[in-house]
Amino acid sequence: MKEQHELKKGSTQTLILAVLGDAPSHGYAIAREIERRSASALKMGEGALYPALRALENEGFISSAWELQLSGPARKVYTLTEKGQGELARQKSAWQKFSEAVNSVIGGAPHGQTN
Amino acid sequence: MKEQHELKKGSTQTLILAVLGDAPSHGYAIAREIERRSASALKMGEGALYPALRALENEGFISSAWELQLSGPARKVYTLTEKGQGELARQKSAWQKFSEAVNSVIGGAPHGQTN
DNA sequence: TGATATACATCAGTATCTAATGTATAATTA
C-alpha cells in the first residue's frame, strides 16, 4: 500500500527553493532532505526533480557548480541566487494563501446559499 | 494584476466533493460556492469544472439529475453518493497530510544534514 | 557476485489545467 504523496500539485519548485534557502545542496541530497523533513510523506522522483532544477536555473533562481568527490560520482551543487530568494518568499506566500483557501472550502461552514 | 489561484494542483475534485458534501448542487453553483468560501482566492474555470464532474460521476462518487427551471437554462444537479462520501473523507485526509508535509518542508528547521 | 546506495539524466505516456470558443435563455442597464 502506497501512502506516499507524489507531490505533483505544482509544489515541486517551492520545496526545492525552500531546501536551498537553508543551504546549497545537490539534486540527490535535495530529494533526500525533502523526504526527511516530511517524514517520508513526500517523495520526489528524478523525473520531477531534475527538470525542475533545470527550470529554476534557467529562470535565474538558482545557480550550479560541479563538485568532484574523492569517492563516488560528481555532484552538481545548486545555490539560491538573490533573485531566487525573492521567488522563494513569493512561492511560500502563494502556498500559504492557497492552502488556507482550500482549507476554508473543505473545512468550510455550509451556510450562505449560492442558489 | 491577477492575484487569484487557478487551483490546478489536483485539488479540483476534493473541492467539488467538499461542496457536495454539504448539499446537492449544480456545476455553476459549485464553482460560485468555491469562490465564495475562499473569498475569491480560488476560481474554477469551466474547463476544469465540467471534466472533473464527469470523472467523479464516472467513478460513482456523485450522481446527476437534470432540473428544469421556470426561468433560465436547465441545471444538472449533482448529489454525493455513499461511495462519494468515503472518497471525500479520503481526499480530505490526503490533503491534510499533504499540506502538513509541505509546511514541514518549507517552514522546516534547517538542522540535520543529509550530506 | 549481486544488491544497494550514490548521482546524474532523459523520455514516453498520462493527467490536469488554462484560455478560448460555442449554444442558449434571462435579466439588467444604457
Add this chain to the structure above:
DNA sequence: TAATTATACATTAGATACTGATGTATATCA
C-alpha cells in the same frame, strides 16, 4: 431597444507537470 452581463451547459487545442521506466557510472556492502 440594443448591448451587456449573468446564468448554465459543454468542448477543445495547447501547455505544463508529473509518473514510471530506462540509462550511465562509481562505490559499498553482504
